[in-house]
Amino acid sequence: MIIKEGGNVFKTEPEKQMMTQRIATKDVDPTIKFLEKIIGFEIDEQDLLGTTGKKNDPGGAFEKNSSGDLDINTDLNKISKEELVSKLKAYLQSQGVPEENMLNVGRKKQDGFIHVAGDQIHFRTPIDGNDANGYVQTDFMMTLKPDFQRGAKRGGTEEYGGALRAMLLASIARGRGYKMSPKFGIVDPNNNDEVIADDWSKDIPEVLLGPGAKEEDTFTVESMIAFLRKNDPNYEELISQFEFQLEKEGKKLPESYATLEDKHLDRIKELSGILLNSTRML
Numbered sequence: 001m002i003i004k005e006g007g008n009v010f011k012t013e014p015e016k017q018m019m020t021q022r023i024a025t026k027d028v029d030p031t032i033k034f035l036e037k038i039i040g041f042e043i044d045e046q047d048l049l050g051t052t053g054k055k056n057d058p059g060g061a062f063e064k065n066s067s068g069d070l071d072i073n074t075d076l077n078k079i080s081k082e083e084l085v086s087k088l089k090a091y092l093q094s095q096g097v098p099e100e101n102m103l104n105v106g107r108k109k110q111d112g113f114i115h116v117a118g119d120q121i122h123f124r125t126p127i128d129g130n131d132a133n134g135y136v137q138t139d140f141m142m143t144l145k146p147d148f149q150r151g152a153k154r155g156g157t158e159e160y161g162g163a164l165r166a167m168l169l170a171s172i173a174r175g176r177g178y179k180m181s182p183k184f185g186i187v188d189p190n191n192n193d194e195v196i197a198d199d200w201s202k203d204i205p206e207v208l209l210g211p212g213a214k215e216e217d218t219f220t221v222e223s224m225i226a227f228l229r230k231n232d233p234n235y236e237e238l239i240s241q242f243e244f245q246l247e248k249e250g251k252k253l254p255e256s257y258a259t260l261e262d263k264h265l266d267r268i269k270e271l272s273g274i275l276l277n278s279t280r281m282l
Contacts, residue, residue, distance in 0.1 A: 009117070010124045010137060011110040019111060020124060022066040023136040027127050028053035031070065034129035035138065038091045039084060047073035049141065050162045051155040064158075069137040070125065071153065075146040081121060084140060088114050088123055119143065119183070143183065151200035151218070152182055160221035160254060168221050168242045172208050172228075175238035222254045 010019040023031065032043050032053075048054075049071035057064035074084070092102050092113055104115040115122040121140040127133035143149040156165040166182075173180040178196055181187045185198025186207055197203035205213035209227050217227045228235045243253060 008137070009104065009110065009115045009122050010112070010135070013109065013111045016110070020069070020135045020137040021127075022063070022068055023070065023127055024062070024066045025053060025055050026065075027133070028067065028070065030128045031125060031136065035070075035072075035123075035125065039079070039087050041078065043072055046150060047146070049073050049150065049153040049155070054155065067136075069139055071139045071141060073146050073149050073153070074121075074140040074142050076142050076144045077146075081116070081142055084121055084142075085114060085116065088121075145184065145198060148185055148198045148200070149182075151204070151215070152180075154219060157220050157222060160251075164242075164246075164251075165221050165224075167245055168224055168239065169208065169218075171240070171242035171245075172224070172238050174241060175234070176208065178207075225254055 008018065008020075011017060012019055028048070032048070036042055045053075050067075052067050052069075052071050055065055055067060089099075089102055093099075097113065101111075102113055104110050104112040113124045119142045121142065123138040123140065124135045125138045127136050141149065141153070152166070152169075153162065154165065155162045166180075170180045173186055177188075177190070178186050179189050179193070181193070181195075184193075184195050186196045186204060187193040188196050197207040200215045200218065205215055205218050209217055209224060210232050212231070213227055217223050225239065228238060232238065239253070246253065
């Protein structure tokens with residue numbers, strides 16, 4: 001299943017209508033600055049995960065100039081989940097929100113302002129710090145490995161988004177006999193999930209894609225497909241699970257830059273041969 005972009009954990013009671021909305025790219029920065037005042041530390045631009053704050057298409061529709069939610073890389077070495085929830089609750093208290101209205105409670109109560117789920121803390125955030133502008137869902141994605149998570153949750157392209165990129169990473173890792181853990185890195189399931197690689201700038205590219213691969217080769221579905229097509233004889237086996245998922249979604253594999261380049265070279269050779277034969281005939 002491909003998870004569509006957009007927050008959905010906050011709903012009215014009992015109607016269960018969405019309480020959050022998309023946020024325009026121009027509103028992301030002031031909303032982040034508002035959050036920084038609440039949590040007490042700065043949110044670096046590189047910690048805005050996926051496409052958060054990055055969509056900018058002057059001639060496009062609102063969806064191409066907005067984000068479904070705010071995904072924030074949050075370092076557990078700097079702040080614990082309990083501390084973050086405490087800071088959010090302190091802000092809500094200052095706004096006169098009763099204690100019983102602050103937290104969601106499973107499916108019984110979903111119209112609160114804070115939702116704790118595993119390694120994520122969701123916050124119903126007033127856009128630009130003003131509830132008159134509506135609310136956007138902020139996802140604080142807690143991790144002990146912020147550098148790894150930045151690369152793992154990198155956004156994709158318009159055609160092959162971040163969710164598809166994650167699927168391809170998982171497919172390639174599986175093809176190599178490993179697993180792609182969103183928390184720890186590439187792990188070995190045959191050795192108690194020992195971490196094999198967790199650094200995008202060093203070991204992950206070559207473990208996944210092969211010798212000579214660089215971090216930028218892992219940035220998108222297109223770049224990974226291009227590298228594997230050109231360099232790995234087991235390419236089809238490595239991407240088989242991903243290709244199956246694409247077909248279910250009505251999509252096809254991207255035609256990589258390397259493949260297009262090879263086609264152009266083949267055509268040039270063909271034309272050169274024709275020209276050479278014509279010259280001989282003359």
